[in-house]
Amino acid sequence: MVLPSLLVTLLAGSGSAAAAVARPVTPRTSNGTCTTLLQRRAWHTFTDAEKRAYIDAELCLMAKPATLGLNGTKNRFEELQWTHQHQASIVHNVGAFLPYHRLLMWAHEKLLREECGYQGAQPYWDEVRDAGKFSTSDVLDPVTGFGGNGVGAYGCIADGPFVNFTNSLGPGYRIGFEHCIYRFVSDSVSRRAAQSYIDECYQHTTFVDFWPCAEGAPHNGGHGGIGGKMNDPIASPGDPIFYLHHSFLDKVWWDWQELNQSARLMDIGGRNKFSGGFSGGFPWGNGTLPGFPGGNGSLPGAPQDPWRSVPLQDMIPPPGSPEPEGDPGNTTTLSHILRMYGVVPDVTIADVMDTRGPLLCFEYV
């Protein structure tokens, strides 16, 4: 019978509107349970020991050999990155942008916990706090953070826990080209992380209007403000800061959902494919690497990114262009399938709409 489960969904949607504190949660469906919500906190609230534990787990993931046979991957960390690189054309500029990245953050958190002994939750970077001054953020601390800005023409990071990490995916779609984590931190670009841009997005009352706004300044400010690897829309999950950044953006989305839960908990839409971007040839093609709009290199006076000159022909496009699945037509629906290529099981957008649902089971505090 369809009716009872529909009823449960509706009741759960409206009934949880006022909830905000840690509490046991009644499962919304029968195929999973969520009894204790993991609490995701901002990085700057972490103790040094908590920061250490998170970074150690990340290093563990980077050291664990790849297991899934995904083209070009060497370790578990890169397997997560691969799902993003491979699907870049269908998880950006589309309705699935926020849902896919929510699932990717959760998959990352799950791997840290289940395979690397991490006990905590995925942290997020409170970027509003550091807007306009990313260079002094504690996220970039060389001892307790992710290391600082890059140095030299190629911007390879020179300190911090990830200084020796070699990434095999990227720039762009390229695989098998081993390179450092590189950054071109720009305080001026990081102003796009300011609260005013988020407030602008919160003016929108429907998902179809909200997501392009969120994918604009709040999203691009973090990518462009760090620059380098982070400014590569295809391979950016090669810088571990990516996971703090996108968890922040996920919180921005969740906070918007919570502002009107009964209307927004299951609100989805937007196009499935974006013809002007990744799929039909790059607007930034002709031998230059992609950058987020407004990122480093595209602003007057911003440092030029020499990685952009890596010839396009050296970038290997994903074998077979992935196509959206689960919702025929060009409108993103709750049935849209989010593919994870074995890193975690594939799910639908419906499964990731509620962070407190049986699959995700976390909350932002």
Ligand SMILES: [Cu+2]
């Ligand atoms: Cu992305």
